[in-house]
Amino acid sequence: MMECRESRAMDRGGHVQTYEPTEKTRVTRIPDRGKYDAETVHAILDEGFVCHVGFVADGQPFVIPTLYARVGEEILFHGSAASRMLREVSEGVAVCLTVTLVDGIVLARSAFHHSMNYRSVVALGTALPVTSEEEKMSAMHAFTERIVAGRWKDVRIPTSQELRATTVLRLPLSEVSAKIRTGAPKDEEADYALPVWAGVIPLLQVHALPIPDPKLPANIPVPRYAVGYSRKLAR
């Protein structure tokens, strides 16, 4: 089972500056790629909005994609997609929540050194259900605003019944690490002489023009946050 303990270094204002790497989160294979500072971890978490949550049920691992939002030193995520997880959740469930941003395909001169540029965060810990109506409302606000900033003021907010039907889990950021690969391929010294193109194909997620709901009256304008959508704006 998970060990529960403090593994964060804070500044005088109580803000987390670094997450102490543990045996489980330390990047061992290519240590240079490991990052443990809060700024890097937060930036990756705030650019993404889909995570992959791993949990164990009857010895079987499950990995489920779901929406999330970082709020301070917690990740809030939808638990409804993982009903299996929630059968065992009253005292919390051990999870691994991973966020991956794919930045490019790295073409090396040798097949062996082909790689991917990416930024990822792996957060381990015990996820707990958000129970009070007030906290659930606040979580719904965070999901909405972190995914589309400016949206909350326009929508019909959740009823008590909807909040009861919403399963939200919270995972404190404690045992967490980031891993980043950037830049050009790293080839074997002898291979640099080969007449083979090498470099990076950058990949990025973009939005297209919003598609209105066919049931939408024609006189409702498209909001600016939908036309000019960007993960950078959502942060």
Next chain:
Amino acid sequence: MMECRESRAMDRGGHVQTYEPTEKTRVTRIPDRGKYDAETVHAILDEGFVCHVGFVADGQPFVIPTLYARVGEEILFHGSAASRMLREVSEGVAVCLTVTLVDGIVLARSAFHHSMNYRSVVALGTALPVTSEEEKMSAMHAFTERIVAGRWKDVRIPTSQELRATTVLRLPLSEVSAKIRTGAPKDEEADYALPVWAGVIPLLQVHALPIPDPKLPANIPVPRYAVGYSRKLAR
């Protein structure tokens, strides 16, 4: 532990047509979103190239992003990123391999019905290491060609030493399901009268112009597969 059994329906030519849903893979919450036919599962797997592999070590779930390639009824994936997993792998390791393609953000009239358009595949099973040099070479070929079609003929192929240093795992497609959400938001009947814009912000992954390795001589042209990169072409 995983139950090991046949759960696929094949046609007369021995091609898998559908994966029998099991208690673990059946989509229960919104059953209409579950798909179990091989065509749908293969199409999602072939459009993606980054998966999230979940496994359990000492009771702790881990979820690691890694590159993969589907070859027939198997998924091949890099195991080197998950050295923890491999300590226990000689007889195979229970994994959940999940691939998620994010297609859009669904803006409903109510906060509660906001959602995501996506296509995902969840594959459960026992991953086994690829051991022979010949099979590893074939796996490296598959990785390279599935990620950038046409690349293999240009690169320096792996040496025996590189193949020994490469950890590749194979997961047979057996207990597998797809889940898809498409189209407009689904709002509560009364909310359709609200003067709130609703619709979908489509999201897609695109490539930018290739960035040459700074160490590349100027006389080596950019290959067509790097300039006109597309996941559709890679399929």
